[in-house]
Amino acid sequence: MKRLAQFLRSVIPADPWQLVFLLGVVLLHIFPRLPWRPVHASTSVLQDPLIPLQTDQNAHLEWGQAISIAVWPMAIASLVGYLTCFWPGRRPARRLLWGAILPALLTFCFLVFKLSQIVAYPPSVFPSVPNLARECAWLHSNFWNLPAGFYVSIVGLVLISVFTARLYLRLSSLPLSLPDDSVHPQDDSNSWPKVKTLIFVLIGPMFLLSVLSGLLFLFLYIFLPQTHSPEFGVASRIVTTVLDAVILVIFGLWFLDESGRKDARNSIQLPEPRFAFFAALLPIGICGSIGAAQYLIDRADWAAHYFGKISPPHFPAYFELAGIGDPWLLLLIFGALAEEIVFRGLFLPRLIDRYGFHRGTFLTGIVWAAIHFRFDHYWDLSTGRVFYQLAYRILFCLAMNYVFAWMTLRWKSVIPAAVAHSVSNILIIAGINDSVPWSSELRLAAWVVVGLLLFHYWPVSQAEPAEADSPVPPLEPAV
Helix, strand or coil, X not given: CHHHHHHHHHHCCCCCHHHHHHHHHHHHHCHHHCCCCCCCECCCCCCCCCECHHHCHHHHHHHHHHXXXXXXXXXXXXXXXXXXXXXCCCCHHHHHHHHHHHHHHHHHHHHHHHHHHHHCCCCCCCCCCCHHHHHHHHHHHHHHHCCHHHHHHHHHHHHHHHHHHHHHCCCXXXXXXXXXXXXXXXXXXXXXXXXXXXXXXXXXXXXXXXXXXXXXXXXXHHHCHHHCCHHHHHHHHHHHHHHHHHHHHHHHHHHHHHHHHHHHHHHCCCCCHHHHHHHHHHHHHHHXXXXXXXXXXXXXXXXXXXXXXXXXXXXXXXXXXXXXXXXXXXXXXXXXXXXXHHHHHHHHHHHHHHHCHHHHHHHHHHHHHHHHHCCCCCCCCCHHHHHHHHHHHHHHHHHHHHHHHXXXXXXXXXXXXXXXXXXXXXXXXXXXXCCCCCHHHHHHHHHHXXXXXXXXXXXXXCCCCCCCCCCCCCCCECC
16 A cells, blocks of 8 residues: 555646646536536526426527537636646746636626526516626526536636636646656656647647537538438548547657657557457456346346246346447447557657656556546536546546556557457447446456456566666656
């Protein structure tokens, strides 16, 4: 436990309040994916009976338009936050105040006002109270009936504001930095600015390209009647999936120049077939073991309490195989291969060279998890479940990252990791274990166990630089 505590301290920023700031930025960054559909809202400040907003199609459309408008200032606020993490400039507190806090606060006020106008009854001809007082009274009476997205955004805004106040009082610092003994003296710092820029682009502005590609197909659908067909929907999904994978690889190679292209070529060399076969069997075995374990538990319960009364559980019922036949799932191979080339092929060796084997592998998983925040779905989750999903995403990516890093480093190729990644994605999206309670948590535990076993019994050679006796270097920007 002591070694684990020391390791965790070595990957936590030198100023722990930077984690508070990062969480606030992430909560604003996932704004479009948050639950924004009001389930119930009081129709007036007099506590009239609650009504669901979605019963009124016009109100539902108007609220969707308001959210579409609010996406952009929130996106700007989150991007300013990410930018300030890496390049704070001379006055980071002022930048955060005007570029992140103010846009987020104005957006929040706009949404509260818009929601109150949509769900409240029209005011009388002679209102008895001023409009501002009426809106404040409405917010007071309906605060706990707001969509979960409001509460998540409020938390993000508060966290950023607290950190900004600490910056102003010189109690915290930027840029994002690890403890001063984490960077190895032998690291080639000349390439680090490019790596840092690529990390910022992937976790921040890159989602804008996905939005633009989606808008392109939306315009085609609106202005070309011949696109109103199921075939066009399938084609747009195919093109968007492949395009996202291509953009990810292009960014990786572009920012890292010739060294990146060389590493990419080396990382996709064909491994021995048995390695790829093992990689494909691994996620299948994990999903199979989850279903089989639940079957054995239910079978034992049936034998103990229901034998002769009801029919025994059927083993195939614990595996939802209907979704496996969807040919669209094969497109997940492109995304998995692109992510493996960039994260295990490009990022992993550079972060290991800079921070050492264990820290570099851990930070690769953190960056990998960060790019998924914006693309995960939180639409039907409560406020607590949104935070749970963020934590689960980090832990799940860390667990899988250690297994994929082991495959890449030991077999000198990202192909086995890409195979395992693709098969895992296909099985998860197909919902093969959806009928098993706690299947997501069991899957996470299985990947953790696999990673521990691989590194314990078949350790990867760690070519870490020796500790230097030179003076402690200054704080260095972290990922």
